[in-house]
Amino acid sequence: MPLFLDKNLKNIHEKIRNNLRLSFEDGLNLLKTQDLLGLGYLASLVKENLHSKKVYYVFNQHVNYSNICLNLCKFCAFGKPPEHPDAYELDIEEIIKKLKKNPSPVREIHIVGGLNPRLPYEYYLDLLKTIKKEFPLAQIKAFTCVEIEHLARLAQKSIEEVLKDLKSAGLSCLPGGGAEVFSERIRKKLCPEKISGKRWLEIARTAHKLGIPTNATMLYGHLETYEERIEHLIALRQLQDETKGFLCFIPLPFLPQKSYLKREVAPTTGFEDLKMMAVARLMLDNIPHIKAYWVFLGLKLAQVALHFGADDLHGTVYEEKISDFSGAEGDKALSRKEIERLIREAGFEPVERDALYRPV
Template identity: 50%
Template sequence: MSDILDALRERIEHGGRLSRREAVELVQEATVHDLGELGLLARERRHGRQAYYVYNQHLNYTNICENRCRFCAYSKRRGEKGGFTYSAAQARARLEERQDAPIREVHIVGGLNPALPYEYYLELIRTVKQARPGARVKAFTAVEIAFLADTYGKSQTTVLEELMAAGLDALPGGGAEVFDPQLRQKLCPEKVSGQRWLDIHRIAHGLGLPTNATMLFGHIEGWEERLDHLEALRELQDETGGFLCFIPLPYQPKNNRLGGVGPDGQDYLRMIALSRLFLDNVSHLKAYWVMAGIKPAQLALWAGADDFDGTLVEERIGHAAGAEAPAGMTVPQLEQAIAAAGFSAVERDTFFQPVATA
């Protein structure tokens, strides 16, 4: 194994690509320390000791959803206790509660609510732009885009073009889960296929709309399914170059029908490191502190991650499934967490451009 590691170190230093076979060998034989060392090497080659964060706010506009994903603790059926949908005015009020904060990104995702008219989604984007004219809007997963196209008889391209005209700046990466069709039937049979998720992101990239990508891991998948997922993302990125960031999302096992225990700390760090090594064409890798926990996210910076996400303010989806991290962090808290891990905090915008701060 030492000869393989030495060869990979040399290749990483020169920007070489990890093959599928080498990735399999690493996950089967390398220790978490070996993987972390390689991940850090690849990360430092790109970003040095900088670690990014964004001053953002999450807006989960509805939890009414016609899908019933087995791992989801957030969704409600129409009429079910605890269900909600924000009007545009209520969404504006949520944003205005933080009017004095220099929010640079508003992240909008929700359930698939068949009671909402198509115009609602355009008005929601316009409302956010009016309330936060200086912020970028990252909104609606590929699953939501497919739902809008199917429900309102529009093409996916038209939906994206009309949302962009209303002010959409980027797509989040949610809804990817794990692409394997057989596992998807067990996890989220009502949800669009992994291939359709990829197709919608391909269309977005072709329109000049950048996107993120995710994978939900640590439930019933194995490393083969994880590598299939990463390989599909790498191939699409080779084709379009449209992915800004990859976010490995550790499964949260509480309050849902799937149950289980979720990934442990070593599995999380191995996933971070392998993602950094395999996705050589995706510039940024996020340690999503909300679902990983603050301390594991700090360790992830040493295993290949370069982004610590952001302030969030009010995250609902991961917390519904038992995430134990805070629902939001202040900028000083984020910067302290990054500095305590041994990295230099850099505030960024949605497109990972550093922003000037006073």
């Protein structure tokens, strides 16, 4: 029997041993605990029951096609108005040139950007078609639920019609961005122009029903409460019960360094980041994968997160720009050799995957 410093963890351990779902109150107790090692033990137990010693990664390249954005959320340092000196948009030819400069064979091309009112609907379809033609073996993970809503407005089509168009053009799955925290209170304060949490879930549900799997995220460590974090996780869990369409959950620590909140909010600590990783693994009992997104966490903390419930270290991440604008420090791309070394040194078995978590 493990030694827990927090008696609440003893009760939660019993639930886990008996395959019982954790409650809202359990989630709050997990977030409030100071027994980090006890919490890590529980998350590692669940993770290894699901994946043994396997840790997944993907050989991937990012495309941030434009940072021009209508929403200009207060927590975001990436989005810029059109007249800003740092605003940019890439044409399709530029994107293909950038992709061809990086190592191959790429397994996943990850595409996200701002809500740019100047790019027509056809740009997005042509982008997918061109990438699919140039990189036929790569899967395209593209456009958050927020971007899908933007495309529907551009084209004056339904969400279902837009997703069908994108799928025909080469889309394999959606990334999980734009979820932030579903709390209406938080969204009114930080991103009033963005779609609601309810709408984000509706779009994800539609994608799942069309056979398009998605990821899911939560941006934590700004103005949200612990209660709002757990409500967010339970909302994802409920949708997953219904659709089985989520592949992975990614907890994203807020990087305030270059945002409008830099004077109000301090960066999250390693203690909080590891705690959030573990709580995600324990609460999301029906989402198969939890990702330690090393671009935001840093390589060293991401390694430790593999002992706190994470079973995915994302990937090689060529050409990612959002973290640069947000103030993230450290490496911006990894080789296959480097990422496998990180996984092995942490005591796990590296497994290269594709965008749908199929081993390659």
